[in-house]
Amino acid sequence: xxxxxxxxxxxxxxxxxxxxxxxxxxxxxxxxxxxxxxxxxxxxxxxxxxxxxxxxxxxxxxxxxxxxxxxxxxxxxxxxxxxxxxxxxxxxxxxxxxxxxxxxx
Amino acid sequence: xxxxxxxxxxxxxxxxxxxxxxxxxxxxxxxxxxxxxxxxxxxxxxxxxxxxxxxxxxxxxxxxxxxxxxxxxxxxxxxxxxxxxxxxxxxxxxxxxxxxxxxxxxxxxxxxx
Numbered sequence: 001x002x003x004x005x006x007x008x009x010x011x012x013x014x015x016x017x018x019x020x021x022x023x024x025x026x027x028x029x030x031x032x033x034x035x036x037x038x039x040x041x042x043x044x045x046x047x048x049x050x051x052x053x054x055x056x057x058x059x060x061x062x063x064x065x066x067x068x069x070x071x072x073x074x075x076x077x078x079x080x081x082x083x084x085x086x087x088x089x090x091x092x093x094x095x096x097x098x099x100x101x102x103x104x105x
Numbered sequence: 106x107x108x109x110x111x112x113x114x115x116x117x118x119x120x121x122x123x124x125x126x127x128x129x130x131x132x133x134x135x136x137x138x139x140x141x142x143x144x145x146x147x148x149x150x151x152x153x154x155x156x157x158x159x160x161x162x163x164x165x166x167x168x169x170x171x172x173x174x175x176x177x178x179x180x181x182x183x184x185x186x187x188x189x190x191x192x193x194x195x196x197x198x199x200x201x202x203x204x205x206x207x208x209x210x211x212x213x214x215x216x217x218x
Contacts, residue, residue, distance in 0.1 A: 034207075043196055046206050093150040093153065
């Protein structure tokens with residue numbers, strides 16, 4: 001079983017759509033969870049930390065479910081500029097393969 | 106805003122040559138990492154470094170790889186004898202807290218011919 005698994009997509013959605021990504025992790029002792037965004041041929045950049053209580057930043061909502069060992073990212077009212085690959089990262093060392101999102105006009 | 110800087114941005118080398126990739130982490134950060142990303146593939150953890158020693162390394166980080174923090178500023182990744190399959194983007198990252206937000210450099214693209 002892979003340590004961190006993500007649906008690779010691609011997700012192709014129209015502007016204004018709501019899209020959700022999930023990520024599962026294998027190590028129940030994991031402590032830190034993040035979503036990063038990576039644009040083509042660029043470095044990953046932090047999008048959000050993920051907490052059990054859930055956290056929201058504008059159009060983005062992240063959630064952690066420790067019992068089921070998955071984290072989620074919800075993007076509401078998607079913009080063209082949201083087009084990127086979204087990386088689930090656990091404990092700073094375990095990266096998901098990334099989910100590619102394309103938002104179309 | 107403080108940032109992680111990496112040099113060179115692109116290096117082309119012949120198979121079998123030694124390569125040193127350099128990183129200057131953010132100054133008050135304590136944990137340092139190297140990752141690689143082969144074109145079109147996922148980001149892969151190579152090694153983490155704390156308190157002047159390796160704290161964890163992946164199976165990719167074999168005897169051909171080494172890391173150093175020679176002067177309290179630079180953090181280097183050395184590949185002793187490059188192979189074709191070492192061609193990738195190498196990212197350095199740092200953080201001040203274990204498990205905290207990673208700050209990435211822009212990466213060094215290595216091409217092995």
